Amino acid sequence: MRTIQDLRRDEKDTQSLRSRSGVIFFFLLILIISGVFKILQLTVLDRNNYEAESDKNRIINLPIYPARGLITLEDGTLIAENIVTKDLYIKTKLYETSMDQVAQLHDKVLDENRKIDQLQAPIQDEEKIWLARNLSEQELAKYEVQKNSIPNIQLEAKLRRYLPHKNLFSHVIGHLGLINMDERLSLSRSEYPDDSFIGKVGLEKSYEKTLRGKAGIRLMEVDVYGNKIREINRVSPDKPFNLTLTLDLRLQKIAQEELANRRGAVVALDPTTGFIKALVSSPDYNPNILNGSESGSPVSQSSLEDSPFFNRAISGLYPPASTIKPFIGLLGLEEELITESTIVEDKGFFQLKEEGRKYRGWKEDGHGRVDLKKAIVESSDVYFYELASKLTIDRISSFLLRFGFGEISGIDLINESKSILPTRNWKLGNIGEAWFVGDTINIGIGQGYISSTPLQLAVSLSAIANKGKIFQPKLIRNNQLEDYEPDLLMEVQIENPRHWNIIEKSMISVINSWNGTAHNLYEEGGITIAGKTGTAQIKSLTDQDLTVREEYEGIRKDIKNRDHALFASYGPVPDPNLVVVVIVENGESGSAVAAPIAKRLIEQYQININES
Amino acid sequence: MNNRNPLDYSLNKPLVTSFNPFRYLFKDITLVLALIAVLVFGLAMLYSSSGQSFSMVMRQSIYVFAGLIMMIFISHLKPDSYKNVLMHSYWIGLLLLIYVLFNPAEGYTTSRWIDIGFFQFQPSEIIRLILPLSIVAYLHRKESKIRLEDWLYTSLAALLCSYLVFEQPDLGTSIIVFTSGIIPIYLAGLPYRVIAAYVGMLAIVSPFIWSSLLDYQKQRVLTYFDSNVDPLGDGWNIAQSQTAIGSGGFFGKGYLEGTQSQLNFIPESHSDFIFSVIGEEFGLLGITCLFIVYGIIIWRIFKIGLSAQSPFERLACCSLGFIFFLFILINVSMVIGIIPVVGVPLPLISQGGTSIVVHLLAFGVILSAKRPQL
Numbered sequence: 001m002r003t004i005q006d007l008r009r010d011e012k013d014t015q016s017l018r019s020r021s022g023v024i025f026f027f028l029l030i031l032i033i034s035g036v037f038k039i040l041q042l043t044v045l046d047r048n049n050y051e052a053e054s055d056k057n058r059i060i061n062l063p064i065y066p067a068r069g070l071i072t073l074e075d076g077t078l079i080a081e082n083i084v085t086k087d088l089y090i091k092t093k094l095y096e097t098s099m100d101q102v103a104q105l106h107d108k109v110l111d112e113n114r115k116i117d118q119l120q121a122p123i124q125d126e127e128k129i130w131l132a133r134n135l136s137e138q139e140l141a142k143y144e145v146q147k148n149s150i151p152n153i154q155l156e157a158k159l160r161r162y163l164p165h166k167n168l169f170s171h172v173i174g175h176l177g178l179i180n181m182d183e184r185l186s187l188s189r190s191e192y193p194d195d196s197f198i199g200k201v202g203l204e205k206s207y208e209k210t211l212r213g214k215a216g217i218r219l220m221e222v223d224v225y226g227n228k229i230r231e232i233n234r235v236s237p238d239k240p241f242n243l244t245l246t247l248d249l250r251l252q253k254i255a256q257e258e259l260a261n262r263r264g265a266v267v268a269l270d271p272t273t274g275f276i277k278a279l280v281s282s283p284d285y286n287p288n289i290l291n292g293s294e295s296g297s298p299v300s301q302s303s304l305e306d307s308p309f310f311n312r313a314i315s316g317l318y319p320p321a322s323t324i325k326p327f328i329g330l331l332g333l334e335e336e337l338i339t340e341s342t343i344v345e346d347k348g349f350f351q352l353k354e355e356g357r358k359y360r361g362w363k364e365d366g367h368g369r370v371d372l373k374k375a376i377v378e379s380s381d382v383y384f385y386e387l388a389s390k391l392t393i394d395r396i397s398s399f400l401l402r403f404g405f406g407e408i409s410g411i412d413l414i415n416e417s418k419s420i421l422p423t424r425n426w427k428l429g430n431i432g433e434a435w436f437v438g439d440t441i442n443i444g445i446g447q448g449y450i451s452s453t454p455l456q457l458a459v460s461l462s463a464i465a466n467k468g469k470i471f472q473p474k475l476i477r478n479n480q481l482e483d484y485e486p487d488l489l490m491e492v493q494i495e496n497p498r499h500w501n502i503i504e505k506s507m508i509s510v511i512n513s514w515n516g517t518a519h520n521l522y523e524e525g526g527i528t529i530a531g532k533t534g535t536a537q538i539k540s541l542t543d544q545d546l547t548v549r550e551e552y553e554g555i556r557k558d559i560k561n562r563d564h565a566l567f568a569s570y571g572p573v574p575d576p577n578l579v580v581v582v583i584v585e586n587g588e589s590g591s592a593v594a595a596p597i598a599k600r601l602i603e604q605y606q607i608n609i610n611e612s
Numbered sequence: 613m614n615n616r617n618p619l620d621y622s623l624n625k626p627l628v629t630s631f632n633p634f635r636y637l638f639k640d641i642t643l644v645l646a647l648i649a650v651l652v653f654g655l656a657m658l659y660s661s662s663g664q665s666f667s668m669v670m671r672q673s674i675y676v677f678a679g680l681i682m683m684i685f686i687s688h689l690k691p692d693s694y695k696n697v698l699m700h701s702y703w704i705g706l707l708l709l710i711y712v713l714f715n716p717a718e719g720y721t722t723s724r725w726i727d728i729g730f731f732q733f734q735p736s737e738i739i740r741l742i743l744p745l746s747i748v749a750y751l752h753r754k755e756s757k758i759r760l761e762d763w764l765y766t767s768l769a770a771l772l773c774s775y776l777v778f779e780q781p782d783l784g785t786s787i788i789v790f791t792s793g794i795i796p797i798y799l800a801g802l803p804y805r806v807i808a809a810y811v812g813m814l815a816i817v818s819p820f821i822w823s824s825l826l827d828y829q830k831q832r833v834l835t836y837f838d839s840n841v842d843p844l845g846d847g848w849n850i851a852q853s854q855t856a857i858g859s860g861g862f863f864g865k866g867y868l869e870g871t872q873s874q875l876n877f878i879p880e881s882h883s884d885f886i887f888s889v890i891g892e893e894f895g896l897l898g899i900t901c902l903f904i905v906y907g908i909i910i911w912r913i914f915k916i917g918l919s920a921q922s923p924f925e926r927l928a929c930c931s932l933g934f935i936f937f938l939f940i941l942i943n944v945s946m947v948i949g950i951i952p953v954v955g956v957p958l959p960l961i962s963q964g965g966t967s968i969v970v971h972l973l974a975f976g977v978i979l980s981a982k983r984p985q986l
Contacts, residue, residue: 017918020798021934023798024798031945035944038950043860044896047858047859050857050858053858054856057855057877221871223875223876223877224875224877225876229875
């Protein structure tokens with residue numbers, strides 16, 4: 001039974017419980033109030049911040065890259081396209097622990113030749129190691145069988161650059177490669193992610209922006225692990241531009257074929273437009289290997305020592321040798337130091353003073369009595385020694401400059417070398433010596449300090465072919481415009497336009513005269529070609545006691561010391577439509593080695609023009 | 613008062629109302645309905661936060677159902693009949709806490725889980741409610757007044773459990789276990805001079821306690837002061853859950869539409885951080901509604917407690933009411949980032965069968981304090 005005492009105690013007890021509950025509740029109230037404020041701050045005051053934060057979490061921008069622009073010829077022939085290749089990769093973090101799977105891949109899937117292929121070493125980027133690029137049909141089939149036992153190795157399909165003509169256009173188109181640190185610094189990571197390929201050389205580099213196009217954007221929702229859940233929005237990429245080459249497929253093929261197994265370069269351009277019709281440098285390489293669209297070695301073993309990646313046509317510097325004689329002759333006429341009929345007695349050497357140094361001509365006994373025409377046709381050195389010594393270096397270099405010597409042509413390729421046109425100041429600055437008359441005499445036959453690239457020589461020669469006009473050399477034609485207005489680079493104005501004809505006639509006679517240095521090209525009823533042979537010395541012949549021929553016999557034992565063979569020409573005359581410059585390194589004879597190549601090109605070009 | 617005195621004629625109401633089977637079965641319909649509302653809402657949120665895993669919801673439902681049955685069963689027992697069981701259940705809890713230190717479940721860096729084949733549980737979840745109940749039962753095991761040594765024994769019991777949890781190591785839970793033990797002791801009338809003695813002792817030993825904390829425990833405490841310290845550690849968790857709640861705004865993003873939770877940006881979104889999912893998908897409005905229902909539950913607990921007849925019942929109800937209230941506050945405070953991250957689930961909602969069953973058993977004890985009504 002409950003007593004009054006019990007009730008009292010109950011009452012007291014409850015009182016105590018209530019008051020103590022109040023104390024605890026007071027403490028909880030602190031948490032409650034701060035909690036309410038915090039929740040209001042989150043959901044009301046800072047709501048927008050958190051909404052943005054939440055979107056930033058879940059939405060990522062994924063770029064969509066358009067397929068690289070195509071490069072075609074005028075007639076639509078594909079020169080550079082994109083093909084789907086299948087590559088095998090392994091995640092970098094798994095590589096160390098998956099060596100057995102990699103070994104199995106090599107044993108059971110990949111072709112034999114991949115293993116010994118040194119140049120096919122794994123290419124590595126941040127996340128993936130590429131084990132094999134561009135699998136063959138057979139390898140793909142083997143991979144399908146093995147893939148469950150090598151789960152860490154995965155397949156990825158990619159669009160890669162492919163040149164159907166392989167080596168043929170290697171020095172024009174160039175190749176792509178993985179983006180490197182320097183390029184990464186100047187480009188945005190969204191346009192060029194870590195594993196992107198970028199033009200490294202050739203048109204692929206100079207037209208990189210145009211060919212790549214502008215990336216589109218995909219807004220993707222991702223979860224915390226980066227897995228893509230769904231697409232929210234999409235901005236399609238701009239269509240990339242395609243490029244149309246000015247090159248002529250058949251000329252390119254002939255040039256490549258002729259230069260096969262030789263070191264050298266061919267540049268052929270249309271003097272009336274500046275369009276390059278053939279540009280070949282030998283040896284060449286297969287850009288597809290570097291683009292990852294083919295496997296194997298990019299260069300042949302035999303050409304490894306001959307710098308196959310070096311574009312001789314635009315970067316190689318050679319003495320113009322005797323091909324400079326028409327320009328010097330023209331200057332002589334202009335300066336009225338000579339006329340068409342001025343005679344020089346060629347005894348085989350030239351001396352400034354009675355007992356001075358003998359500057360020897362290439363022909364020991366000399367050419368006898370020589371006028372300008374004969375000097376060009378037979379390539380008399382003595383005639384031009386004497387002319388040059390009268391002209392002086394100042395007049396020579398300022399005249400040659402007007403033809404583009406010593407300049408870059410500004411063709412749309414990178415790595416074009418600036419040819420060297422020496423002046424007094426140039427020598428002082430670069431060699432550290434004063435200019436000697438002897439230097440001028442050497443320039444007179446295109447030796448000594450002067451050097452040209454094959455392209456520059458072709459551009460300069462187009463001035464003679466055009467009677468003054470030089471058009472900007474171009475590899476890409478603007479296909480939007482039907483009537484193409486050629487881009488005038490410069491125009492050489494001369495006092496007496498008849499002088500053009502004197503020089504041209506002499507150059508025609510180089511082939512057509514029985515005594516011409518390139519008379520081997522002559523054909524009854526054939527195309528009229530104007531040309532000039534050249535033989536560029538690599539070693540200077542200085543031994544006064546031996547004849548040139550005797551001294552050269554000793555030097556030529558080393559193939560690399562043999563003279564370079566040059567031929568600079570254009571045709572058909574009148575109305576020339578092709579300027580061709582051919583250089584064959586250590587080819588010795590301009591007429592025997594270089595000139596026939598030029599003739600084939602000019603002839604073939606006429607056939608091509610008639611066909612179209 | 614619902615228990616009207618048979619001699620109270622002041623209210624003009626019939627003495628005997630018609631028999632209501634629901635009122636008989638559930639004893640406090642308001643409380644039970646509020647509980648069921650929270651539980652059902654909790655299952656729905658679990659579905660959303662678990663990546664829409666139906667199996668996880670089914671599993672949780674089984675615990676909820678079993679818990680409700682046990683709650684109703686206990687609510688019909690007389691408190692005197694299970695008081696002794698409650699008192700001695702302390703030893704079971706203590707054994708589990710010791711057992712877990714020596715035989716922790718594999719796969720964790722800390723010794724918090726016991727693996728009994730088909731499911732795993734944390735003994736600290738159980739001790740959080742067993743400890744206060746056993747302390748209440750011990751203090752009121754006799755009708756007589758509470759003696760001084762009883763205060764000491766119970767305080768030591770709470771301290772011992774707290775220390776064992778700290779050894780797992782789990783600082784946050786150890787503080788919570790201690791608090792849930794000290795609340796009933798204080799409510800039962802712990803004399804203020806004893807409290808003063810305790811505080812004095814604490815002031816002396818606290819520097820030693822801090823120096824004995826493990827690095828990661830210090831880290832957890834320090835995170836509270838700057839959530840930018842380690843963006844991918846605890847700070848990152850808090851930043852993500854704040855982002856979730858903040859981006860929910862007033863109305864929320866809608867059920868199953870919360871991007872933070874559906875895309876797994878919220879860590880532990882189905883267990884400790886489920887509150888941020890509620891905030892993201894239902895907004896301030898949803899949070900307020902949830903708090904109102906929680907408020908109704910707490911109101912009913914104190915209502916029952918303060919009108920219960922025996923001191924044991926009153927103390928048990930009030931202690932459990934405060935502990936329930938405290939757990940909600942701690943969980944929410946931790947999720948919104950005003951206190952450090954500690955492992956306390958949101959009562960009746962977070963995933964975890966043990967927590968739900970133990971809470972429902974506690975509600976059984978609370979309901980049993982209410983006299984059956986005819």
